Amino acid sequence: MTLKLRPLVMALSVAAAFSSAGAQAENVKMAFIDPLSGPFAPVGQNILRSWQHVAELANKEKWGGEHTFEVVGFDNKASPQESLTQVKTAIDQGYRYLIQGNGSGAAAAILDAVNKHNERNPGKEVIFINYAAVDPDLTNSKCSYWHFRFDANSDQKMEAMTTYMQQNQNIKKVYIIGQNYAFGHQVTRAAKDYLKRKRPDIQIVGDDLHPIGQVKDFSPYVAKIKQSGADTVITGNWGADLALLIKAAKDAGLEANFYTYYGATTGVPTAMGAAGEGKVKSVGYWNVNNEKFVGQELVESFKKKYNDDYYAMATYTAVGMLAQAFKTAKSTDPVKVAPALEGMKYKSLNGEVEMRKTDHQLQQPLYISTWTKVNGKDVKFDQENTGYGWKTDVKLDTYVAAQPTSCQMKRPGG
Template identity: 65%
Template sequence: MNYHLRPALLALTVAGLFYSGAASAEKIRIAYIDPLSGPFAVTGNNVLKSWQAIAELANKEKWAGDNTFEIVGFDNKGSPQETLTALKTVTDQGFRYIAQGFGSGAGLALIDAINKHNQRNPGKEVIYMNTSAGDPDMTNSKCSFYHFRLDANVDMRIEALTSFIEKDKSIKKLYLINPNYAFGQQVSRSAKESLKAKRPDIQIVGDDLPPFGQVKDYSPYIAKIAASGADTVITGNAGSDLSMLIKSSKEANLRSTFYTFFASSPGIAGAIGSAGEDRVKSIPYWHPNNETFSGKEIVESFKKKYNDDYFSSATYTGIALLAKAMKESKSTDPIKVAFAMEGMKVNSLNGEVEMRKADHQLQQPLYMVTWVKVNGKDVKYDEESTGYGWRTDRKIEAAAVTLPTTCQMVRPARS
């Protein structure tokens, strides 16, 4: 009798093992908190779709083994206060991973609130993946074990941008126009300090800080830039603030060259148009017309599925880091995953990148790019069906924009 039961017991045991493995697979839910309505909704919704597209790819290719990713959007309307309300909602719903990027004010509020939440709720900690909030304080004086920045910060971008400007002797007069909150104020300070060191001959002829997301007409600012005689403008404006600024410059036939942080982001291409050819520049960490067209499959499938342009490769890097950390730690617990991500290197769309352990600031290359006509050679992909896209002027390797940090990281105890 026992002899006849053994095969059945063996079958049940094997089935149990497979069931156990299946049951251990988890769905990792990431709450994406950014503007999904209002003046910056174009960017917010694009990045949400980007997270979802990469999650779908990761699930299909089993980046995290049998674990899968799900991205859910929550609208913060671009407001730090609404961000905190959304954070309370997502933690109440059991989300353990948060993504955000549009606005350092919202990002700084998240760091503070997440630190407090994690201290008060052991076993329910959450991790914050930052796609684009660039205030340097977030990985310096306000650094947090629970925060990981996937973008370059302001100082890194300014280092790259001013190194490029340094070699252009035609630049004589420069105007600064940036949003009036932590990020924009830091762009202004950092640009002035860097230019003073590298090109003291350049005259700063203006330094405006318009209110973030509130200006309806940028023509008065463009008139000031024109009156100043500036041949070059540096701006950290984003979203509708940037598109209106560029549009007003086009309408006024201002011929100054614009060095931007975010002109390659959604909703800007139409405002740039043909008038921006050869005079609008940007400093992304990746773009589709990179030297090897890395990511072209994603660019093309994203366009086909969403009729939109994939631009935020931070979403690719973020999922790649999380997936690798979950495999290495054999856990989806945010604390174990966070420890695993420290010092981790992954291959992203812009090459090998590293999440620096000291401050959780991603170290990665940057690109200086210029808005030009698509030519089918080094510029194959346009933006928003304009017939114009970004051409690489220079790839700045990560080592050239690696800067020191003042972060004094406080880490939780390892379980």
């Protein structure tokens, strides 16, 4: 009797083991809280699709083992107040991973809400994945154990930009223009400080901050830039605010070169067209026209599926590192995933990156690129079917733009 039962017991044990493994596999739902309506909707829609496209790839290739990703959009209308409403809605629906990037004002509001929620609800903690809100304070004075930034912050980008500008003796007069909120103020401060340190001979001939997402006609601002005699404009504008600024500059025949943070964002390439050739530069953590066209399969599949351009490569880095953290932690619980992300090194599309443990600021190489006509050689991919794309001028190693941090991180139980 014992001999006859043993195969049945073994079969049941194996079945139980498989059942247990299956029960551990989780579909990790992530709430994307960004503008999906209003002036910045085109950017928000593009990046939501970017997250979803990378999530599908990760699921197909089993980056996180048996765990899968699902990204769902929540419209915050680019408003910090609306962001708080969407955070509550997402958490009430069981989301434990929140994604946001368009706007440091909204990011600060979300960060505060996440900190309060996690303090009041032990065992139900959530993680804030920041892919593009680049105010340095978010990983300095406001740093949080539950916040991870996958973009380079604005000081890192300005360090890279001014290091590149330093070598150009043709730059004599600089005009700074930006959006009147946290990030815009940080760009202005850093531009002045870093240029004074590296090129004290350069004159700052103008400094304007305008309401975010409200200016429909930038011609008065462009007239001031023209009158100042500036040969170079530095701007942190993004989305419609950058597209309209570039369009106004083109219409007015402004000859100044533009150094931008977000020249590749939706709507800007079309606004520039041929008029921006050789005049508009962008600083970022990746360029599709990189040294070996690393990531071109992702770009091509995104274009095929959405007839749109993939540029928010932080989506690839973040999903990849989260997947690795799930495997390291053997869990998708934010309480176990957060320590697995700290200090993690990962090979992304721009090279090796590291999530610095002290402040949760990703350390990564940066690119400076120029808007140039597609030539099939070093400019293979265009944007928005314009026939123009970004030519890599230089790839700066991680250490070039690295910044110290003032973060005094409070860790759970510490």
